[in-house]
Structure formats: structure tokens, C-alpha cells
Amino acid sequence: MKRFLSMPPQITRLVLLTIAIICAYFTARYLLTPQSFGQYGHYRGAALQEIAGREPFWAGRKTCDTCHGEIVQKLAKAEHKGLSCETCHGPAKAHVDNPEVKLPKPGYGQCVRCHEASPSRPAWIHQVTPAKHYTGQVCTECHVPHQPNEVP
Amino acid sequence: MNADLLTNAVDLIPQVQGYAYPNERTLHPLWSVLIVVYPYVTGLVAGAFIMASLVRVLNVKALEPIYRLALLTALAFMLCATLPLLFHLGHPERCYEIMMTPHFTSPMAMFGFVYAWYLMAVLLLELWFDYRRDFVDWSRTESGLRGLIYRAFTLGVTDLSEPALRLDARMGRIISVVGIPSAFLLHGYVGFIFGSIKANPWWGNVLMPIIFILSAVVSGMALCVFAYLFLCWTRRVTADMRCLDLMTSFLFYALVIDATIEGLDWLHRLYSAEEGIEVLRSLASGKLFYTLLLGQAMMGTLVPLLLLGSLQLARKWVSDLNRRRVYFGCSALILLGVLAMRWNVVIGGQLFSKSMRGFMSYKMEFAGHEGWWLSLALLALPFIILTVLIKYFLALDLPTIENVVPGAVRRPHSSQAAEGRAG
Amino acid sequence: MSENVTRRNVLKNLAGIVGGILALPAARTCQAAVRNVFATAQAPKGYDPFKHKWLMALDVDRCIGCGFCVEACKAENSVPQDNFRTWIERYVVTRPKPGSGESRGDTFVDSPDGGIGGFKPSLIPKEDVLKSFFVPKLCNQCENSPCSQVCPVGATFESPDGVVLVDKNYCIGCGFCIQACPYGCRFLNPETHTADKCTLCYHRITRGLRPACVEICPSQARIFGDLKNPIADDPLQRFIENNKTQGLKAHLGTKPRVRYANLDEEVR
Numbered sequence: 141m142k143r144f145l146s147m148p149p150q151i152t153r154l155v156l157l158t159i160a161i162i163c164a165y166f167t168a169r170y171l172l173t174p175q176s177f178g179q180y181g182h183y184r185g186a187a188l189q190e191i192a193g194r195e196p197f198w199a200g201r202k203t204c205d206t207c208h209g210e211i212v213q214k215l216a217k218a219e220h221k222g223l224s225c226e227t228c229h230g231p232a233k234a235h236v237d238n239p240e241v242k243l244p245k246p247g248y249g250q251c252v253r254c255h256e257a258s259p260s261r262p263a264w265i266h267q268v269t270p271a272k273h274y275t276g277q278v279c280t281e282c283h284v285p286h287q288p289n290e291v292p
Numbered sequence: 293m294n295a296d297l298l299t300n301a302v303d304l305i306p307q308v309q310g311y312a313y314p315n316e317r318t319l320h321p322l323w324s325v326l327i328v329v330y331p332y333v334t335g336l337v338a339g340a341f342i343m344a345s346l347v348r349v350l351n352v353k354a355l356e357p358i359y360r361l362a363l364l365t366a367l368a369f370m371l372c373a374t375l376p377l378l379f380h381l382g383h384p385e386r387c388y389e390i391m392m393t394p395h396f397t398s399p400m401a402m403f404g405f406v407y408a409w410y411l412m413a414v415l416l417l418e419l420w421f422d423y424r425r426d427f428v429d430w431s432r433t434e435s436g437l438r439g440l441i442y443r444a445f446t447l448g449v450t451d452l453s454e455p456a457l458r459l460d461a462r463m464g465r466i467i468s469v470v471g472i473p474s475a476f477l478l479h480g481y482v483g484f485i486f487g488s489i490k491a492n493p494w495w496g497n498v499l500m501p502i503i504f505i506l507s508a509v510v511s512g513m514a515l516c517v518f519a520y521l522f523l524c525w526t527r528r529v530t531a532d533m534r535c536l537d538l539m540t541s542f543l544f545y546a547l548v549i550d551a552t553i554e555g556l557d558w559l560h561r562l563y564s565a566e567e568g569i570e571v572l573r574s575l576a577s578g579k580l581f582y583t584l585l586l587g588q589a590m591m592g593t594l595v596p597l598l599l600l601g602s603l604q605l606a607r608k609w610v611s612d613l614n615r616r617r618v619y620f621g622c623s624a625l626i627l628l629g630v631l632a633m634r635w636n637v638v639i640g641g642q643l644f645s646k647s648m649r650g651f652m653s654y655k656m657e658f659a660g661h662e663g664w665w666l667s668l669a670l671l672a673l674p675f676i677i678l679t680v681l682i683k684y685f686l687a688l689d690l691p692t693i694e695n696v697v698p699g700a701v702r703r704p705h706s707s708q709a710a711e712g713r714a715g
Numbered sequence: 716m717s718e719n720v721t722r723r724n725v726l727k728n729l730a731g732i733v734g735g736i737l738a739l740p741a742a743r744t745c746q747a748a749v750r751n752v753f754a755t756a757q758a759p760k761g762y763d764p765f766k767h768k769w770l771m772a773l774d775v776d777r778c779i780g781c782g783f784c785v786e787a788c789k790a791e792n793s794v795p796q797d798n799f800r801t802w803i804e805r806y807v808v809t810r811p812k813p814g815s816g817e818s819r820g821d822t823f824v825d826s827p828d829g830g831i832g833g834f835k836p837s838l839i840p841k842e843d844v845l846k847s848f849f850v851p852k853l854c855n856q857c858e859n860s861p862c863s864q865v866c867p868v869g870a871t872f873e874s875p876d877g878v879v880l881v882d883k884n885y886c887i888g889c890g891f892c893i894q895a896c897p898y899g900c901r902f903l904n905p906e907t908h909t910a911d912k913c914t915l916c917y918h919r920i921t922r923g924l925r926p927a928c929v930e931i932c933p934s935q936a937r938i939f940g941d942l943k944n945p946i947a948d949d950p951l952q953r954f955i956e957n958n959k960t961q962g963l964k965a966h967l968g969t970k971p972r973v974r975y976a977n978l979d980e981e982v983r
Contacts, residue, residue, distance in 0.1 A: 148459050150424065150449045154417070157447070161412070165391070172392045174885070180764070182395055183872035187882035188764060194918035197791040198927050222935045227783055231790065253781045253833045254933055260805050260837065260847035261779050265934065311824040313852075313899025314799045322890045322903060382888015382908030389868040389887060400891050401867035490967055491861060491897030567966075646899050647983060649824055 199232040201225055207239075211286060218287040228285065251279045310650025320655055321642035323380070325667040330376040331482045331504065332634045333369050333674060338479040338505070339512010340366040341415065341471060346542065348468035354538045360686060361523065362516045363419055368678035370411050376670050380662075399485045410478045414471040420445070421464040423685065428452055441684070479508040486637060493568035493648075494575075494641040499557045506550035511630035513543040514623040521620050523682065533612050540619050544600040547626065551593050554633075571644045571651075579651065580640050583632045592629010596622040762921045764875040768942040769915055771929070772954050772974040773851050775982075777936035780805060780849035782830035784928035784937065789831070791916060791927035798902040800913040801853040801928050803830030806981055807837055810845045819845055822981045850982050851936060853928070854879060854900040854913035855963055855971030862892035862901060862912075871910060877942075877972065878917055883909045897964050898971075915939075 147155075179185025204225040205212045215221060226232050228246040235241050257267040268274075274282075284290045308317050344362035347355045378384050391408075394401035428450050431442040483504025490496040517539050524531040561569060576584050599622050603610060610618070644651050657663040780803055788794060788801045809820030823839065830849075837847070860879050863871045870886035873879050881892075886909035893901040893910060904911035916926035920939075924930070929939040940951025954960075954976065961978055962971035975982075 148456060149451050150421075150447075150456065150460070151463075153447045153449050154420075168388075169392050172388060174393075177393055177869070180875055181872055182393070182869040184869075184882055184885055187872075187880065187885065188874055188917075190882070190884065191880055191914060191917045192762065192921040196916075196919045196922065196924055196927075198787060198919075198924075198930050200919075200924045200930055202924075220933075223933050224930050227931050227933045253783065254779055256833075258780065258834065258836060259841050259844045260807065260834065260849055262776050262848070264776075265779050311804075311826070314797075314802045314826055314829045315893075315899050315902040317797070322893055377889070380889070382890075382903060383886065386868075386885070386887045389870075389885065393869050395867055395869045397864045398867040398891070399865065400889060404867070485891075488865065489861075489895050491895055495894075642894075646897055647824070 197231060197233065198226050199236045203236055204232065215286050218289055220285065220288055246285070248277045248279055251283075251285075308645075308650055308652055310645070311647055312645035312650045312652055313647055316645050316652060318652075320657060320662055321639060321652070323638055323642060324654075324662040325639075325664060326376040326380040326662060326670070328631070328634045328638045329667050329670050330373070330380075331479075331486075331638070332511070332631055333376070333671070334373045334482050335479050335504065335508030335630065335634075336512050336515050336674075337366045337369045337373060337410075337415075338475040338508040339510065339514075340369065340516055341475045341512070342509050343513050343516045343539070343542070345468045345472050345475075348465055349472065352538065354532075354534050357532045357535045358516055358520050358539065360422070361520060361682075363415070363422070364681045364685060365515060365519055365678055366512075367415055367419060368681055369674040370415055371677055372670060372674040374407060375673070376667070379666060379670070399481060399488050403481050403485065406474075406478050406481050410471075410474050414467060414474045418464055418467040418471060420447075421460045421467065424449070424460055425452060425457060426685075438684070476505050479505050482508075486641070491646055492641050493566060494572060494644075495637070497557065497561075499553065499560075500637075503550075503554055503557060506546070506553055507630050507633055510543065510546045510550045511627060513539065513546055514626035514630070517543060517619055517623040518627060519678070521616060521623070531616060533615070536616065536619060537607060540600055540622070541604055543623070543626070544597070544604060547593065547597055547600065551597060554593075568644075568648050571648050575640055575643060575651070579643055579653070580636055584636045584640070587632035588629050588636055591625055592632055593626075596625050596629070766943060767876040767920075769877050769920055770940060770942055770951060770972055770974070771853065771856075771915060771926070772938040772951060772960065772976065774936050774938065774954065774958070775848055775850055775975060775977040775979075777934045778803065778849040778851055779934050779936070780830065780834050781933060782833045783931045783933060784851060785830045786832075787927040787931035788913075791919070792914070794911075795902075795905055798904065798911065799829040800900075800911070801829075801851065802826050803834075804850045804852060804982075805830075805834050805837070805847065806850060806979065807839050807847045808845045808979075808981060809839060809843050824981075846979075848979065850975075850978070851928075852898065852900070853973065854915075855898055855969070855973040856915065858970035858972055859968060861895040861897065861967075861969055862910075865891045865895045867891065874917075878915045879912070880914055880917060881910050881912055883907050883911070886910050897967050897969065 174184050174186070176185035176187075177183070180188070201212065201224045208225070212225070215223065228250045229243045230246070232243060235243050252270055255266055255268055257269045261267055279285075282291065340362045343355075344359055344366065346352045347359040347362075378387055381387060390401055390404045394404060396402065424446065427442050427446045431439055431446055433439075434442055480501040483501030486495040486504075487497055487500030517536070520536070520539070521531060561572065599618055603615065603618060607615070639654055642652070643654065658665055660666075782803060785799065785802055788799075792800055794800050804824055804826045807823045809823070811817035811820045820843075823837075827834065834849075837844075856873075856877060856879050858873070860873055863873055863879060866872075867889065868885060868887055870882045871879065871892050872882070883904075888903065888908045888910065890903055890910070893903060896912075901910055901912045903909070916924070916928075919926055919930075925939050926937075929937045935950075938950050938954045940946075940949050942951070945952050955974065958976035960974040960976050962974065963978075964971070964983055
């Protein structure tokens with residue numbers, strides 16, 4: 141202590157100032173670092189829960205299966221087996237929450253989005269040039285979407 | 293023909309030629325003029341400091357008239373260096389997080405500490421030790437607000453005894469020695485912010501920090517020449533030609549090294565034909581033609597190189613007035629050239645898609661967050677601060693040859709340092 | 716004399732420190748307030764991020780370019796109109812000029828509106844097309860992610876379950892991560908002013924649902940699974956077994972985790 145005080149005055153002053161700044165920095169750091177910071181890594185651990193806490197928008201095929209198991213099973217046997225119900229029927233969350241709410245009927249637009257011929261599409265998917273294939277707008281006249289191999 | 297058709301079709305997307313990732317199709321680059329200003333201002337700090345250090349570390353006596361001016365310039369620009377970054381943030385109110393939870397692998401977070409170190413431990417300390425005697429003197433003679441400010445700056449130390457002043461001089465020298473690598477670190481880090489981005493072939497380059505340091509030194513020296521001549525002109529005093537000639541020859545050599553390394557960078561890129569070289573080549577001959585080839589290479593580098601270089605050889609035959617004119621013009625050109633270089637790096641690096649398949653264009657905006665007015669204001673702010681600093685801290689000793697002689701008595705460091713070495 | 720002055724100042728400083736300690740309770744309240752800002756929504760209970768490792772794989776030969784996945788992602792994550800967490804690119808490689816001695820002609824890439832609403836027929840006549848295909852893109856969830864490496868505050872990170880996430884309540888919006896991403900997968904959200912990107916629908920996968928794009932994809936071009944908990948006849952395991960896979964821009968050393976099968980050299 142004595143030695144410290146016998147340092148030249150300007151140095152003493154600067155050392156004290158430096159210590160004060162460093163103390164202020166660490167105090168600020170202690171106060172301003174969020175609690176969960178560093179829980180898993182260099183980030184707020186609570187962020188994981190926050191991001192996971194959002195409400196899902198699409199209900200998912202599993203949810204449809206709880207009531208419409210019969211249709212889902214039928215679908216699983218045919219070529220459209222990989223399809224999710226909501227791909228064609230649209231978001232079903234409102235319907236899940238309240239079965240009274242009906243979903244809009246899928247139509248021509250949905251069929252053409254996947255089956256319109258394009259040189260960019262892989263060969264495995266059935267493709268048609270709509271203008272040549274059929275002039276109407278109701279694909280279900282000839283095709284059953286849940287069992288594409290069948291003819292009604 | 294078919295190819296043209298498709299290119300036209302893709303061109304329907306505004307401002308994109310060829311293909312760019314959908315997220316890259318923005319109205320203006322993510323980092324716009326503000327981020328051009330940021331490395332420019334930081335570079336001027338580092339360069340001006342190097343200029344000042346020449347006096348202290350290398351003991352170049354002829355440069356004494358600009359020692360304080362260079363340090364004050366560095367300080368004025370340093371105080372503004374982080375402002376463009378701050379204004380650019382999406383959440384400026386969260387900026388404290390950079391200091392509270394710095395991510396050690398991030399060049400930007402480390403810049404915060406390098407900046408703090410440089411401002412507090414180098415620039416302010418060096419200025420304080422240099423000015424301490426004057427603060428004490430002025431606080432005794434001046435009254436009112438000025439006197440109060442000077443008194444606060446003495447930090448309550450009024451000891452002006454012989455050993456105390458000798459200590460000030462010694463400390464100043466030590467800090468200068470530490471300061472040079474710190475100045476390199478400061479601007480090298482700015483270069484590393486860009487150089488570390490491997491996703492971008494224009495930026496991700498080992499030479500980037502070095503190029504940034506060198507161009508910083510060049511621009512800072514040019515700024516010192518510019519500010520000195522400007523100050524002499526406003527105060528209607530004759531500039532010290534010995535000091536000016538020496539400053540500009542340092543500037544010339546720095547420019548030679550800078551131009552060589554930048555040329556080497558381009559040569560290497562072209563020769564090794566790295567990924568994306570086609571994109572860079574078409575940028576240089578197209579969208580960046582004016583700023584890169586004309587602005588940066590011609591007006592900012594070649595012309596000053598030729599003018600300053602010929603003055604190195606033919607100094608004797610050119611009158612003082614004409615030399616001053618050439619120096620003034622060259623320093624202004626270099627300052628603009630380095631600004632163009634920052635533009636080319638920052639904006640140029642965002643004019644092409646990272647898919648290397650297309651180009652975006654830059655739509656200039658005047659008002660607003662990313663606009664020109666804000667950038668111009670931020671570029672003008674350090675000059676305003678510098679004016680205030682000069683008014684308060686350089687008013688009492690004019691940086692001319694006539695004043696250096698009494699100044700040497702007023703300012704202890706030169707005579708004291710000599711004594712210190714003798715003793 | 717100078718020593719006296721110094722001593723007095725030491726005492727003054729000590730008094731300041733003592734005062735600072737006395738002010739600690741007030742500071743604690745302030746800290747609690749800061750922390751409250753960050754305590755918001757809750758996660759699904761019982762999810763342990765250390766017990767999962769999620770991965771998505773893409774089969775280029777299965778993608779039909781319908782664009783349903785892009786729409787699903789937009790709806791699921793309220794993605795702003797001009798930005799994309801996932802998108803589809805169409806590649807058209809033309810035939811080389813006869814006698815040119817080239818293996819292929821020019822390559823044209825487009826992604827109008829990210830693929831929303833599907834792709835209009837290409838303007839290049841069918842007979843000029845050497846080959847053409849669709850490539851779905853999304854965040855590659857790099858193991859050595861350049862984006863989280865450069866984040867100055869730790870607002871973006873690799874979660875223990877293998878997803879690179881953005882903490883939008885902590886992000887300062889500097890845009891460094893967006894510049895650092897070689898894949899163009901990140902964007903600055905104009906509503907939150909923070910960085911935004913694909914989360915592999917973290918809020919869905921932690922609840923046992925599949926990501927929205929995987930759920931909606933009609934052609935199983937997107938395969939998703941948990942490497943730590945393979946299910947019976949796991950599609951992801953089967954995909955890795957049956958295909959030669961690769962990641963995008965491997966030369967950058969980012970170690971992308973998302974796998975692609977049947978990728979052409981033109982894709983980057």
C-alpha cells in the first residue's frame with residue numbers, strides 16, 4: 141500500500157481510474173447478462189424454449205388420422221400414399237379445433253400443380269399437358285384422388 | 293437467342309441480372325453507405341495516429357508541428373468510428389450486448405475490445421500525458437467553462453515538477469510504441485471483418501487486413517497533410533515546408549507500398565483464377581468501372597503517385613506555393629481514392645450473388661436509415677468535432693514553424709526526452 | 716504534499732466503492748427487470764435437446780417443383796413476403812452447340828418468387844434442353860456454421876439437437892451472419908429487424924411433428940429424421956443407405972449437415 145501511494149500522482153490517478161472502469165464493466169456485465177446465457181453454449185439457453193414455444197400452423201397427417209383413419213388407410217394403399225392431407229386440403233388447424241369448420245374442396249389447381257408436364261420434372265411423376273389431356277376443370281370426373289389407380 | 297430470352301425473363305425481377313438467391317434480391321445491399329463510412333473513418337484514425345507516432349517513436353523532429361494536430365484528428369475520428377455501425381444496427385438499443393456477451397470467434401465482437409483498448413489505453417492516455425502540463429497551465433489562466441473543462445482534464449494532478457514532467461514524456465513515448473501495433477490491430481481487425489467472410493470471394497482473402505491497414509495509413513497521412521494545410525490557410529499562417537515535404541514523402545512511400553500490395557492482390561486473383569474470378573472481372577469492367585478503375589486506381593493512386601513521386605525528385609525546382617498546391621490536391625485525391633476503395637470493397641462485395649450467377653444493382657437512397665444524408669452527416673461529424681477540439685486544444689499553440697521554437701519550450705516532451713536520454 | 720492529495724483521493728475512491736456495494740440491492744432489482752424481458756413463452760414439456768439430432772435430406776430426383784413446400788413454410792413461420800426460409804431453384808442446362816465439342820451448353824437458373832405457385836413453363840424450347848431439374852434449398856444447418864461463428868453477441872448458435880437457430884430477442888441486427896452465409900439462407904426480417912432463417916420448424920419437431928415443408932411435400936423429396944432415435948424403417952436412414960449423398964459448397968469448410976442426393980455439378 142505504501143509503495144502504491146508513493147507512485148507518481150498521475151500514475152496513481154490513472155491506475156485508480158482504470159480499476160474503476162474495469163469494475164464498472166464487470167458490474168455492468170453482471171447486471172446485463174441474461175440469466176440463461178451460457179446454459180448450453182455461448183447463447184441464451186432460454187431461447188431454445190422461446191423458439192420451441194411457437195404454435196404450429198399445419199396440423200399434420202397424424203392429427204387427421206385420429207378422426208379420418210379410414211381415409212388415411214385407403215390413401216396409404218395407392219400411389220398418393222406419401223401425400224399429406226393438408227397438401228391438397230389446405231391448413232386444417234381450424235377444422236381440428238372445431239370440426240364444424242369445413243375445409244375448402246381441392247380441385248383442378250391442386251392437380252395441375254404437380255401433374256402439368258414440364259421438361260424440368262423427373263420422369264417418374266405422371267405428367268399431362270392439360271390442354272391436350274382434358275378441356276374441363278374437374279379432374280375427379282375420371283380420377284379418384286385418394287385412389288388414383290381406380291376409375292370411378 | 294433462347295439464352296437471351298431467358299435472361300430477359302429473369303431480368304423481370306427488379307435489379308437482378310442473371311440469378312441471385314431469393315434472399316439476396318433486396319432493394320439495397322444489406323451493408324450500405326454507412327458501412328462504407330465505418331472502415332473509412334476507422335482507417336483515418338489509424339493512419340493519423342501512425343503519423344503522430346513518427347514524431348515520438350522515430351523522433352522525426354521536422355514533423356513536430358503536426359504532432360498534436362495528428363493526435364487530435366485521430367481522436368475526433370475515433371469518437372465517430374462506431375457511430376455508422378451503431379446506426380446501421382437493426383436494434384441499436386441492444387448494442388451493449390457486444391460488450392456484455394462478446395462472442396470470441398466473431399471479428400465484430402473483438403473489434404469492440406480493440407476499439408476500447410485503442411481509445412482508452414492509447415489515444416486518450418497519450419493525449420493526456422502530452423497535454424497534462426498545458427491543462428494545468430490553462431486551468432490556472434482560463435476561467436469560466438473553459439477553465440472548468442481544463443481543470444477536469446487535469447484529473448486533479450497539478451504536479452508540474454521536473455521529474456513529473458519527465459515521467460509524462462517517458463510515458464508518452466511508451467504509449468506511442470504500444471500505440472503503433474494497436475493502430476495496426478485496430479484497422480487490421482476492420483479488414484478482418486471483411487477478410488473473414490469466406491462466403492464472399494471478393495472479401496474472403498488473407499491480404500484483406502493488410503490492404504486495409506496500408507490504405508488506412510495512406511488515408512490518415514493524407515488527412516494530416518490536408519488538415520494541416522487547411523488549418524494554416526484558415527489561420528492565415530505559412531505552413532512549415534520542411535514538415536510538409538517530409539510528411540508527403542512519408543505519404544508517397546506509404547502509397548507505393550499500398551499500391552504494390554493491392555496490385556499484388558489483383559494479380560494473384562487473376563492468375564490463380566479462384567472461384568468467382570469471372571464475376572469479379574465483370575464487376576471491375578462494369579458496375580465498378582468508375583469507382584474501381586477510374587476512382588481508386590487512376591485518380592486515387594496513379595495520379596498522386598506520379599505527382600508526389602516527381603516532387604520527390606524535383607522538389608528544388610518547384611516553388612513553395614506550387615508544392616503546397618500539389619500536396620493539397622494529392623492529399624484530397626488520396627482521401628477520395630481511399631473512400632472509393634472502401635466503397636468498392638463494401639458495396640462491390642454485395643453487387644454479385646453468392647451463387648456466382650448474377651448481379652444485383654445498388655439503388656441510391658438519399659433520406660432514411662441507409663441513406664446518403666446520414667452517411668454524409670456521419671462523415672462530416674468528425675470534422676466538426678475536430679474543429680471544436682482544435683478550438684479548445686490547439687488554439688494556444690499554432691502549428692507553424694514560428695511557434696515551434698517557443699512551443700518546444702512550452703511543450704516539455706521534446707527537450708525533456710532529450711534530457712532524459714542524456715541523463 | 717502530493718502524497719496527501721493522493722491519500723485523500725484513495726479514501727474518496729474507497730467511499731465510492733462502498734457506496735457501490737450499498738447500491739447493490741437496487742442493482743439487483745434492475746437485473747431482475749432485465750431478465751424479465753427475456754422470460755416469455757414456454758416450450759413443450761419433457762423435450763430434452765441433448766437426446767435428439769435432427770437432419771433433413773433432399774432427393775433432387777424426387778422434387779417436382781410444385782412449390783407447396785415454400786408456401787407451407789411461409790404460412791408456418793410467417794415469413795415476410797420477399798424473404799424465404801426455403802425456396803426451389805429450377806436449373807435448365809441447354810444442349811451444347813453442335814460441333815462445339817462441349818459437354819453441355821449454358822446453365823440457366825431461376826426461382827421466381829422462390830417457387831411459390833409453382834413454375835411457369837421455361838422459355839427455353841424443350842428441344843434445346845439437355846437436362847433440367849428442381850433443387851429445393853434451405854438452411855444447411857452447418858456443423859461448422861460460419862453464421863454462428865461471426866455473430867458478435869451469441870444470438871445465433873448451433874443447438875444441441877443440431878439446428879442452427881436465431882434468438883430474435885437478443886439479435887442486434889448487424890447482418891454479419893447474413894454476409895457470412897454462403898448459401899443465401901439468411902435474411903434480415905423487415906418486421907423484427909433481426910436475422911431470420913430456417914429453424915427446421917423447431918416448434919414442430921420438438922412437439923413430435925415434422926417440419927412444415929416435409930409435411931406438405933407431395934413427392935417425398937424432403938426426408939427428415941432424428942439420427943439419435945431412428946424409427947422402424949426410418950426414411951432418413953434408408954435414404955442415406957441407398958443414395959450417394961453430398962453437401963453444398965463443401966470446399967468452404969462449413970460442413971453442411973443437410974444432405975443432397977443426385978445433385979448436379981451446376982448446383983451451388
